[in-house]
Amino acid sequence: MLTIRAEQMKVLGQARQRRFETRIVAYLRRAYASHVSQLSDERLSDLIRRGIGDSAQYGIVGESDVSRYIGYVVTYGPEFHRELPWAAEILGTAKINGTQKMDRLDAYDLFGMRE
Numbered sequence: 001m002l003t004i005r006a007e008q009m010k011v012l013g014q015a016r017q018r019r020f021e022t023r024i025v026a027y028l029r030r031a032y033a034s035h036v037s038q039l040s041d042e043r044l045s046d047l048i049r050r051g052i053g054d055s056a057q058y059g060i061v062g063e064s065d066v067s068r069y070i071g072y073v074v075t076y077g078p079e080f081h082r083e084l085p086w087a088a089e090i091l092g093t094a095k096i097n098g099t100q101k102m103d104r105l106d107a108y109d110l111f112g113m114r115e
Helices: 006-031 041-057 063-076 085-091 098-114
Strands: none
Touching: 006 041, 006 063, 041 063, 063 098, 085 098
């Protein structure tokens, strides 16, 4: 029987996060080029790690949802979740999951701000 120790699980988790960060850096360079062109990969990775940590506070943990959250970090700034009342309200809603929170952020961003 194979036994994986806690420290091995931690290393596996760190490797997975590094792969995720690498994919997101490439994605941001393509999709948000005008927002990130002045940032080094190291600075961008710092923003990504911060976004991962901040999104987890709100129950946003799926890779696609975290990617969307990081898009907001890049677009509106790393404190958007505190500084934008509409984002803070949506993210603070306790009765919905992370995907639902991101769907609501997207809907507000697309339609709510235009009114």
